[in-house]
Amino acid sequence: MLKNNNFIERSIMGALSFLKESVFADEYALRKGLLQSLDPRIKAATFLLFIIQAILIKDILILLCLYALCLSLACLSKINLGFFLKRTWIFIPLFSLFIAIPALFSVFTPGETLAVIDLLGFKLIITRQGFFGALLFVTRVITSVSFAVLLSITTKHFELLKALRIFKVPQIFVMILGMCYRYIYLFMEIIENTYTAIKSRVGLEVHYKRGQRIVALNIAFLWYRSYRLNEEVYNAMLSRGYDGEPVILHDFKTSAKDWLWLFFVIILFMGLTYLGAKARV
Amino acid sequence: MANTIFELKDVHFSYLGKYPALRGIDIKIEKGQKIAVIGANGSGKSTLLHMLDGLIFPERGSITAFGSALNEDIFNDKVFSKDFRKKVGLVFQNPDVQLFCPTVKDDIIFGPLQLGIEEQEIEKRLERLLAILNIKDLVNRPPHQLSIGEKRKVAIASTLIIEPEVLILDEPTAGLDPLTTRHIIDLLIEENISGRTIITSTHDLHIVEEISDTVYVFSHNKQIVKSGEPDSILKDAALLQANNLVHIHSHRHKDKIHIHSHIHLDHHAEG
Incomplete structure (x- = not known):
């Protein structure tokens, strides 16, 4: 051996x-929860809207609300929150190490001093701008990753593949x-x-x-x-x-619930865009 | 002549131009016949079936199907190709090769969708086959979760749904339990009664009598050494032994040791 x-x-x-x-x-795609009951095409399209929103929003509070919505959707879809957090936060150290942590320091993000770290005689300055920039970046990554993971674990893989056709x-x-x-x-x-x-x-x-x-x-x-x-x-x-030209059966069916969900997401998307724009002003 | 489906004359084929797989094969297959191709591993059975399905073509000699000579050029004609694929269906030896879609349903309906059969008609055929093969529960499952017997049934369904005139099966009962084997044999017999030509390769000699009215025996030299009715072939112990289809078997009964040639057919002969 x-x-x-x-x-x-x-x-x-x-x-x-x-x-x-x-x-x-x-396992999770087979549970009877909110997201599992939606048409995969509409679910994929709405989750794409969520991810676009997470990329565009510059206000950290609105971004945190979006993240909270993602966690609530996970709970409503009977996903174990511990499992979900573990699955999504696993990506964060990787991003933080190469992008977010260097952005903290004055070398990359000049600005107002927030803290000073003395490392073997070298003084590393963490700036306020750097700190909030890194925080926004990490929140944006975790929110986008969470939506992507939530979509993939609440949808059967072959349905997700088929749903790609709408794009x-x-x-x-x-x-x-x-x-x-x-x-x-x-x-x-x-x-x-x-x-x-x-x-x-x-x-x-x-x-x-x-x-x-x-x-x-x-x-x-x-x-x-x-x-x-x-x-x-x-x-x-x-x-x-x-x-050479594959033909595939179109067998998805939408219900009133799917259209209601789509309507809700569009309203939310517009609302968050408006709030984001207002916060910038 | 109008009833002749396949005619092979002096067909030779080799892999990579140096590993012979068929040598001088002459076969004529008529409509509605039940053909069994028997032979040891590596005797050229699968190569022959792939050739009958228009996947490979002779290096020497000729093959005609439904009156047309088969070659690579003729399959570039989409009308001919589609018509041929509707008429001839092959169940591959390894079901993992044939089941390449994410779900059982996608796999079964793949063929008719490519061949332009109406969606309603496909749904109708699907329902019928799921009931016949008793695989309704598997329809939304991914093929990798199935047992070998279930995979084989799905592979057969994925070919039968095309409703081909000729059904070619490459070792359809290999590795199956007796009940599933029985189920598949019954299905083949029913399909033949309904008018389909059945061509099966196997080394399960105990099923040969039921699934064939003509048997071709392949030798290690990739040639047909004998053909004829199953009864006469299966009685020719020397022929079967020379071609690795039976073996000398030694076993003990109380205090006596018996040595004789072993053929699975023996267990069923008296039934």
Whole structure:
């Protein structure tokens, strides 16, 4: 067996289980909540409006209200708030590290001094403008990310893909995305099975160099499998009449609830735009 | 001649120009026939089926389907191509290859949608097939969540919904439990009774008698070594053994050890 503390094995298994849990488990999309009951096309369009609004708003209070609305929608859609916060805030350190934290300091954002940090004799000045700029940036990122994540976890993935068509995304692109989604799972299964097979055959301990070799061979094998599969899937498509222009069934149905939701979001969008403009004046 | 669907004359094919897959194949298939193609792994069965479905073409020799010679050029004609795809349906050996859409429903209706069949008609055919194959519960599920038997049923549905004149199946019962196997065989027999030509490749000898009236035996040399009625083929133990379709089996009964050739057909012969 590859050692339990084997870095490569743990990384691969960790990545696979994360993908399975986050991408392929439609657990929240199957719950009976507010957002789950909406037509995916209208939901996607309204969430795009929310994200545009989050990008445009310059007033941090209005932005925080929008974030609060997002959290309320999550609760109304029977999403565990702890899970949702964990899923969305995971992105923040990444953005903060490269953009928000440098923006705090006078080197990047000159202005009124708010605090001074003495770091081994170097004086780093945090400016008021820098601090509020960074805060606005982080709030904007978390609000946009939260809406995007909320949309993806309350909608079945294939419905979300189909909904892309209302944004005039070409059908071939939607279809390729769908196939990627489908076959990533198949390859995940192949990787898992390959690892089980390796574990059952190579004994208890493997030198890390040999481990690396096994991984390299498996990457090559997987590449070959994907190449073969690509050819076979294309043949299977041809066999059923595909001629380069995919045709897809339009089977979404809207109800009064969807139109009511759309109306609410448009009013809110206009209201927030008005408030934003007023705050600037 | 009007009843002839496929005619292959001295067909040769190789992969990458150096790995032979078919050598000198002569086959004639008439409308309404039940054909079984048997042979060991790698004997060229799948290659033949892909050729009958117009996915690959002979390097030497000729293949005609419904009176027209099949080649790459003729499939560039969209009218011919669409007409051919409506008439001939192939169920692939690996259902993961055939089920490439995000849901079972999308997969089943993929074919008729591409072939321009009316949406109402598609819905009607879909309902009928879901009931026949007993897969109504699977309709909104992603194919990757299905068992192998369910995947095979969906793959068959995705071909049957086109209502082809010729149904080609590549090892449709491989790896299935006995009940699902039975279900699929019954379905094939019913489809043949309703007028469809059925061409099946398999090495499950116990199903050959039911799903065929003519059997072609492929050898390791990628050639047809014998063809005929299932009864005469299945009785030819030497032929089956020479082509890896039966094996010498040794087992113990109380204190005696028996050694004989093992064929799954034996278990069903007396029933």
